[in-house]
Amino acid sequence: MKHAALIALLLATTAQAETLHQKLFTLDTHLDTPSFFDAPGWDFAARHDPAIDLSQVDLQRMQAGNLDGGFFVIYTGQGPLTPEGYAAALAHARNRSDSIDRVMAANSRAIGLATTADEALALHKAGKLVAFKSMENSYPLGEDLSLLAEFKRRGVRLAGPVHGANNQLADSSGDKPKWNGLSPLGRKWVAEMNRLGLVIDPSHSSDDTFDQLLELSKTPLLLSHSGSRDFTDLPRNLSDDRIRKLAAKGGAICVTSVFLAPMNMTAERAALFEKFENIETLSQADREEMARQWRALDQRDPIWKADFERFVQATLHVLKVAGPDHVCFGADWDGGGGIAGLADITALPHVTERLKAAGYSEADLEKMWSGNILRILRAAEVK
Secondary structure, three states, X not given: OHHHHXXXXXXXXXXXXXXXXXXXXXXXXXXXXXXXXXXXXXXXXXXXXXXXXXXXXXXXXXXXXXXXEEEEEEEOOOOOXXXXXXXXXXXXXXXXXXXXXXXXXXXXXXXXXXXXXHHHHHHHHOOOEEEEEEEEOOHHHOOOOOHHHHHHHOXXXXXOOOOOOOOOXXXXXXXXXXXXXXXXXXXXXXHHHHHHOOEEOOOOEOHHHHHHHHHHOOOOOEEEEEOEOOOOOOOOOEOHHHHHHHHHOOOEEEEOOXXXXXXXXXXXXXXXXXXXXXXXXXXXXXXXXXXXXXXXXXXXXXXXOOEHHHHHHHHHHHHHHHOHHHEEEOOOEOOOOOEEOEOOHHHHHHHHHHHHHOOOOHHHHHHHHHHHHHHHHXXXXXX
């Protein structure tokens, strides 16, 4: 009887958490799902089976009440700092932006593009899901910062200067110092971002780059997918001292499910990552075979030796450092995120459940899931 009563209590607690989660307006600040939008036969409107498809976000899983929206990423890998490299990157970024527009237009009854906090809330009130656009790596701008205005017209509202390697704007956390932070052009990039009312995302930035972004930006920063270096000592994460400085200036850090442990990048996995980076070139059969190989490798030798419990502890650590007014979520779905127990967005109610059990109020959770993000968007908007 005691065992049965415990099971009943746990089920009731989980049901309450799911009800609360569905009540909250939930946003994720880093959805790499557009990498699938041009893949042959892949349909954002269909519910994809995690057993045969690596995608973690689709319309049906969002509609189930687990994720109300987020920032769909225009991601560009780092290439050569040459006119040819810049031209190819710009063409790629424009195409990715167009793909987001096409997919959202095809599903406009269920989801809408937003460019402001108020537009997002209006879509949510109307019963629709919300799609913002962000730019991961400003490399496609080349040396022409006027292109930022073009991407604002295209709907981008959040952008980071750099990705995994240094570029013309800044140093990356994944590279050796070149500029010792921002380049001269990068400093102008900050001013232009502020002028246009765009939010700056320091994720992937080196420490010096972060420090200079924090110093120069006239509006709060939003780290779309980052973690605490004091919790997991990796260069990609941010020190607790910097997280405190971020919070002191009104910014927020969106906790990610990656870099909770060292990345286990074997040669076999690197080859699969190369395929994943070019997933739009693979047929459906080839994608399913890649997914089979990926999952078999991850069962045998996980890329992240971390699980849901470590994600929860990482989140609680960041909350202790920054407070609920400066924490949000950006798990890096469809970009390398996802761990045991948090494999796709259907598991998000469990995050709400654990934070509620840790003593965080419904008001706190509302801030974490969307309120802090909307506040920072409003702070950046050109009046």
